[in-house]
Amino acid sequence: MEYTKDEPVLNLKSYLHSKIVLSPAFDPSIDPMLIAKILAAKYTSLKNGDGVNDIAYWVDEGFGYFTKPGKDKEDLDVEHIDEILPSRMIGLDADGFFNNVPSNRTLHFTKGSVIIPFSKADFLILKVTAPEAEALANCILAELKNHEVVIANMNKLVMEERLKIFEQIYGKEIWQHFSQKQLADYTGITVSYLSRLKTRE
Numbered sequence: 001m002e003y004t005k006d007e008p009v010l011n012l013k014s015y016l017h018s019k020i021v022l023s024p025a026f027d028p029s030i031d032p033m034l035i036a037k038i039l040a041a042k043y044t045s046l047k048n049g050d051g052v053n054d055i056a057y058w059v060d061e062g063f064g065y066f067t068k069p070g071k072d073k074e075d076l077d078v079e080h081i082d083e084i085l086p087s088r089m090i091g092l093d094a095d096g097f098f099n100n101v102p103s104n105r106t107l108h109f110t111k112g113s114v115i116i117p118f119s120k121a122d123f124l125i126l127k128v129t130a131p132e133a134e135a136l137a138n139c140i141l142a143e144l145k146n147h148e149v150v151i152a153n154m155n156k157l158v159m160e161e162r163l164k165i166f167e168q169i170y171g172k173e174i175w176q177h178f179s180q181k182q183l184a185d186y187t188g189i190t191v192s193y194l195s196r197l198k199t200r201e
Contacts, residue, residue: 008036008060008114011088015058019139026130033122036060038114045107046093053103054120056092062113063170063177064091066105079106081178081186086170089147090140097123098137110177159189163197 012034013027039062046053057064063086067079082105085091095101097120109115126133154165166187167174174183180198184191 005036008058008116009034011060012058012116015088015090016136020132020136022132022136023130026126026132029126029129030122033118033126034116036114036116039109039111042111043109043113043115045109046096046103047106051102052100053093053096053107054100056090056097056118056120056123057107057109058090058116058118059085059087059109060114060116061087062110062115063087063174064089064107064109064113064115066091066093066107068105081182083148083151084170084174084178084186085147090144092144094141094144155188159193160197162187162189163194 009031013030016022016026016030045055045057063084065084066082068082070078070080072078091107093103093105093107096103123133123137150169154162154169157165166183175198178186180194181191183189184194187194189197
């Protein structure tokens, strides 16, 4: 469903301008490509094994997250959350978007999220009139890599400290969008201990 308010597009453009100096041609070129959508239900962009995921998404509200197939403790098939993207961040499968490599992860967005899709086709057009888009993309990739490092460092902490950092990154509203079992799996904190920590708050 198209989202008629201007804030998501303005937030995305403010984010992009904070990365590098952009030419006067950048905004007029990208403006027609940016259409915000609000998700009435959980949305899956492209399932693992279904091809190349060549669309990037600005997550203005809500959460994007990647899953990978795996096994649970009973050896049953399960989708493990591999990465959660906080609001005001761009989520993309870099190998798919830049290298046309089929994705080995599935990208989802939580119900109620406000997103702005941006296709590789749009990116190629944008580079013609605003060549700095290439350098901008590298800045975004660097931020995504840094996010991975932050999460990896978080997971080295003892469980109580890990939970504090987790909530600093994602905000307490994350508990409204994921089950304790999902977040226990993502953080490496047992469900029982996670429940005790939350009860003590």
